[in-house]
Amino acid sequence: MAVTKEKRRAPKPLDAEMLRQLGLNHVARYATTRGKLRSYLTRKLRERGWQGDDAPPVEAIVERMAALGYVDDRAFAETRAAGLARRGYGPRRIADALRMAGIDEADGQAAGEAAGAAAWDAALAFARRRRIGPFAADSPEPGPARDKALAALMRAGHTFEIARILVDSEPGEVPEAPN
Structure with a gap:
């Protein structure tokens, strides 16, 4: 009898708050740069998709993290x-x-x-x-x-x-x- 793999649920597409939280978690865990944070958030958007009609606020999140001193x-x-x-x-x-x-x-x-x-x-x-x-x-x-x-x-x-x-x-x- 073959064991079947469970199908994984597709992750929920990101919204602005979820994207901000991902960025915050990333800078809390890793020493990073603006470029690396931008790449990370872009990769997450590619993997999970975007929920919303407007463009994802990647650059705004990166600049906000830098302004707060989380990224230097x-x-x-x-x-x-x-x-x-x-x-x-x-x-x-x-x-x-x-x-x-x-x-x-x-x-x-x-x-x-x-x-x-x-x-x-x-x-x-x-x-x-x-x-x-x-x-x-x-x-x-x-x-x-x-x-x-x-x-x-x-x-x-x-x-x-x-x-x-x-x-x-x-x-x-x-x-x-x-x-």
Whole structure:
């Protein structure tokens, strides 16, 4: 005898109050940006539909959450940039992450400048974590292993100059930051 699956009821289409409540629940649970909140509400509208003749007030809800301080793109950018820098990511990768999070140029500028100032420390953290250059067990030799380490640093968002200095350094000898 086969077990039949219960049919799920289609969720009720959203109205303005339900959409506002979804947005409020989302910002209460997650650190988010205006762009991410907008995407979340749009996705919910796509999934459940809209009940009403007028357009859904997505932009009004997003702006209201920002006005109340529930969504702060600048604080989000600074926190995300600092966390990525501690993990060893460079300014280019941090800028990409902020752009993907929906942070506009103005809100991400201070975080980008801080990431640029801490680029050497971030590169050292990445090299330490991946055992590259001064943190490697063996001296670097030209070949695939060196190229792989160089590529890893470049993918992490560091400049070629910083990556080359770290990859070419001897184990145990941490080089000074380039000017």
